[in-house]
Amino acid sequence: MKTALTIAGSDSGGGAGIQADLKTFSANGVFGMSVITAITAQNTVEVRSVQDIEINIIKDQIEAVFDDIQVDAVKIGMLSSSETVKIVADRLNHYSPKVIVLDPVMVSKGGHHLLKEQAIEALKAKMLPLATVITPNIPEAEVLSGMTIRTVEDMEQACKKLYELGPKAVLLKGGHLEGEPNDLLWDGQSFNWFNGRRVETKNTHGTGCTLSSAIAAGLAKGEELIEAIQSAKNYISIAIEHSLALGHGHGPTNHFYELYNKARMEER
Ligand SMILES: Nc1ncnc2c1ncn2[C@@H]1O[C@H](COP(=O)(O)OP(=O)(O)O)[C@@H](O)[C@H]1O
Numbered sequence: 277m278k279t280a281l282t283i284a285g286s287d288s289g290g291g292a293g294i295q296a297d298l299k300t301f302s303a304n305g306v307f308g309m310s311v312i313t314a315i316t317a318q319n320t321v322e323v324r325s326v327q328d329i330e331i332n333i334i335k336d337q338i339e340a341v342f343d344d345i346q347v348d349a350v351k352i353g354m355l356s357s358s359e360t361v362k363i364v365a366d367r368l369n370h371y372s373p374k375v376i377v378l379d380p381v382m383v384s385k386g387g388h389h390l391l392k393e394q395a396i397e398a399l400k401a402k403m404l405p406l407a408t409v410i411t412p413n414i415p416e417a418e419v420l421s422g423m424t425i426r427t428v429e430d431m432e433q434a435c436k437k438l439y440e441l442g443p444k445a446v447l448l449k450g451g452h453l454e455g456e457p458n459d460l461l462w463d464g465q466s467f468n469w470f471n472g473r474r475v476e477t478k479n480t481h482g483t484g485c486t487l488s489s490a491i492a493a494g495l496a497k498g499e500e501l502i503e504a505i506q507s508a509k510n511y512i513s514i515a516i517e518h519s520l521a522l523g524h525g526h527g528p529t530n531h532f533y534e535l536y537n538k539a540r541m542e543e544r
């Protein structure tokens with residue numbers, strides 16, 4: 277079985293972070309492993325508190341996995357501090373996994389900062405150049421590129437600017453713009469659009485985590501980047517369409533809709 281490792285924060289509410297990543301890996305047929313960088317006390321409404329995990333423990337988790345188990349793809353989410361960015365980058369440089377999908381998580385849907393401002397420069401300098409693909413949303417791409425993004429032309433320009441920072445490809449997610457949620461890929465050669473249909477729902481907690489983990493799962497299975505993104509886009513679209521109205525804020529997506537649906541059909 278192919279494997280994927282998430283290096284990210286824990287979401288007690290279960291919809292984003294490590295929990296979303298492991299559910300996504302499982303739903304997409306790869307064996308999931310995790311390195312926890314921070315623990316968030318979080319639900320669908322808010323992040324109440326955050327404890328960063330000690331740097332040595334982050335290092336030990338990464339080494340424990342890589343020293344023993346084949347890692348077919350790495351997905352990176354919440355990194356929280358510049359110290360965490362640096363140790364993760366250092367260890368990934370050492371083990372050089374074939375695939376690194378970097379979701380440059382910065383702020384939760386409720387507005388809580390999940391990456392300290394002082395860590396943004398370290399993320400740009402140390403992590404972006406290691407990535408097979410980065411998956412920023414519009415606000416994250418604005419911070420990383422230093423430009424405002426309102427139109428399709430802005431999206432194209434931002435992709436090119438982010439590509440200059442060193443990743444092999446940039447997938448800029450259009451979910452935060454008005455209109456259809458279309459995502460744009462730039463791989464230094466050409467643009468590819470992955471189009472979606474907007475679902476009118478507030479239950480979008482963990483959509484970014486889920487998309488990036490699904491891309492990592494596809495790449496772990498040996499799919500080409502475009503194929504992996506297309507199947508991840510199909511997966512997240514279904515997960516949002518059947519999202520769950522749990523909690524009082526932004527509910528989670530439905531990671532196992534297809535499996536539950538198949539099981540129900542077979543029962544009939
Ligand atoms: N309401 C929606 N309906 C359908 N797809 C959506 C919706 N909102 C976001 N998406 C898609 O979900 C994925 C995650 O995007 P986004 O919500 O922008 O990320 P993030 O969680 O990092 O802010 C993207 O493919 C985006 O186009």
Ligand SMILES: Cc1ncc(COP(=O)(O)O)c(N)n1
Pocket residue numbers: 284285286287292293294316318353354381383384385390480481482483484485486
């Ligand atoms: C621990 C953790 N990591 C990431 C996110 C971002 O979630 P989203 O995918 O909705 O941007 C989150 N809310 N909590």
